[in-house]
Amino acid sequence: xxxxxxxxxxxxxxxxxxxxxxxxxxxxxxxxxxxxxxxxxxxxxxxxxxxxxxxxxxxxxxxxxxxxxxxxxxxxxxxxxxxxxxxxxxxxxxxxxxxxxxxxxxxxxxxxxxxxxxxxxxxxxxxxxxxxxxxxxxxxxxxxxxx
Numbered sequence: 001x002x003x004x005x006x007x008x009x010x011x012x013x014x015x016x017x018x019x020x021x022x023x024x025x026x027x028x029x030x031x032x033x034x035x036x037x038x039x040x041x042x043x044x045x046x047x048x049x050x051x052x053x054x055x056x057x058x059x060x061x062x063x064x065x066x067x068x069x070x071x072x073x074x075x076x077x078x079x080x081x082x083x084x085x086x087x088x089x090x091x092x093x094x095x096x097x098x099x100x101x102x103x104x105x106x107x108x109x110x111x112x113x114x115x116x117x118x119x120x121x122x123x124x125x126x127x128x129x130x131x132x133x134x135x136x137x138x139x140x141x142x143x144x145x146x147x
Contacts, residue, residue: 014101027059040130041114049086062088
């Protein structure tokens with residue numbers, strides 16, 4: 001899934017996505033679950049675009065996991081991603097068994113989006129709401145950036 005251009009969208013089921021939620025290295029992973037039909041999700045995307053342009057001492061990888069319907073890939077998601085070329089990596093999660101994988105992302109996640117998981121090694125932090133602004137996102141990441 002690496003080496004994609006910004007306008008590319010890869011497709012994965014949860015088993016394909018799971019390894020990206022369990023990396024054991026020094027990289028900080030910022031994984032945002034969103035959809036084009038979710039207004040608060042779309043409103044916070046510029047903060048992730050800005051984060052992707054920010055330089056850090058620690059490697060940071062941002063992954064936007066779209067929960068759009070696979071049947072809407074060509075009609076909605078790809079045109080949306082192409083219209084926003086600064087978006088970080090986008091993966092379409094094509095796995096209808098959300099009752100199974102949602103608690104595997106975070107046991108407290110009720111299923112609403114947007115949500116963001118940040119982790120580095122075994123340290124994890126989960127936000128089950130939209131970020132208000134870029135500073136709000138940076139504040140959420142602060143404990144990872146200090147380590």
